[in-house]
Amino acid sequence: MVAQKGRDLLLKVDNGTGFATVAGLRSKRLSFNTQLVDVTDAESAGRWRELLGGAGVQRAAISGSGIFKDQASDALVRSLFFAGTIMPWQVVIPDFGKVSGAFQIAALEYSGAHDGEVVFEIALESAGQLTFEAV
Template sequence: MGAQRGKDLLLKMAGTAGFETVAGLRSRRLTFNAQTVDVTDGESAGRWRELLGGAGVRRASVTGAGLFKDQASDAQVRSAFFAGEIADWQVVIPDFGTVTAPFQITALDYGGNHDGEVTFEIALESAGAVSFAAL
């Protein structure tokens, strides 16, 4: 896989017409994490740490920043945040695949300078199974 344009990494939220791109994102990041379960004991070889495979909690996090370009996506995101809703989201990674999962918005920040546009930052945490489909 060669270099890809960052603007082609898309964040989409499930809506009435299927998954719709959250408008105006200038940056976005998808992160996968897995907790480890340490099973080291006094008999571990050389006292090296041992981990229990497949036992930790896995999660996905999504962050993004930009500006809302339409009232519909702004209202949909804001509504989901204030309702504490867990909604289906997709992250489209160009020439790689699509990650789909239920996420909850854990942070929604608005900001702006006196001589600029209103911007926002969003953070989501996975709230269920994460699936991947190759493109």
């Protein structure tokens, strides 16, 4: 994969008629993590930690920040947060693929300086198995 424009990394939410881009995001991040299962014991060779492969819980986290550019995406994100709704979300990674699955909004923050615009930050946590579709 060659260098890509950061603005082409898109965060989308299912709005009932398909996936709609969450408007105004200036930065986005997708991270994958696995909880490790440590099986080290007194007989572990050289006292090195041993892990149990394939036993940990996998999860994904999405975060982003920016400005709301339209009332529809603002209202949808806000309503999903306050309802605690788990919804299908999608992250589009240019020239790589799409990661899709159920996520819940874990944090929604608003801030603003006296001489600037109101900005928001959003954090989502995976709530089930994810799929990957290459483009």
